[in-house]
Amino acid sequence: MRALLLILALAAAASAAQDQSPTAKPFSIRAHRYAFAPARIEVNQDDLVKIELRTDDIAHSLTIDGYRIAKRVGPGQPVTFEFRADRAGTFPFYCSLQIEDGCRQMRGVLVVRPRP
Numbered sequence: 209m210r211a212l213l214l215i216l217a218l219a220a221a222a223s224a225a226q227d228q229s230p231t232a233k234p235f236s237i238r239a240h241r242y243a244f245a246p247a248r249i250e251v252n253q254d255d256l257v258k259i260e261l262r263t264d265d266i267a268h269s270l271t272i273d274g275y276r277i278a279k280r281v282g283p284g285q286p287v288t289f290e291f292r293a294d295r296a297g298t299f300p301f302y303c304s305l306q307i308e309d310g311c312r313q314m315r316g317v318l319v320v321r322p323r324p
């Protein structure tokens with residue numbers, strides 16, 4: 209009897225967790241000399257953000273200090289990464305690989321809309 213109650217409790221917890229599961233938000237971002245496309249991504253707080261980053265020219269990075277993210281990408285070697293947008297706000301991102309001066313101009317912004 210106790211085992212049955214435990215199973216019911218676990219099932220209820222699992223379905224509750226599923227109800228609250230955030231929407232996965234996929235983005236494809238291309239880094240190139242000297243910009244990101246798109247340069248602005250908008251998500252809702254707690255979304256699971258999935259970014260596929262690629263470049264066709266030289267190595268770049270996508271660095272979001274506010275989320276402690278720094279991903280390097282090389283030509284022909286796309287990288288995919290995920291993070292939970294758990295803090296609302298406007299977070300600049302940039303290319304931290306400044307092999308070429310132009311990379312200093314590579315700027316973008318992550319906007320995380322606060323949950324209602």
Ligand SMILES: [Cu+2]
Pocket residue numbers: 267268269303304305306311314
């Ligand atoms: Cu760059």
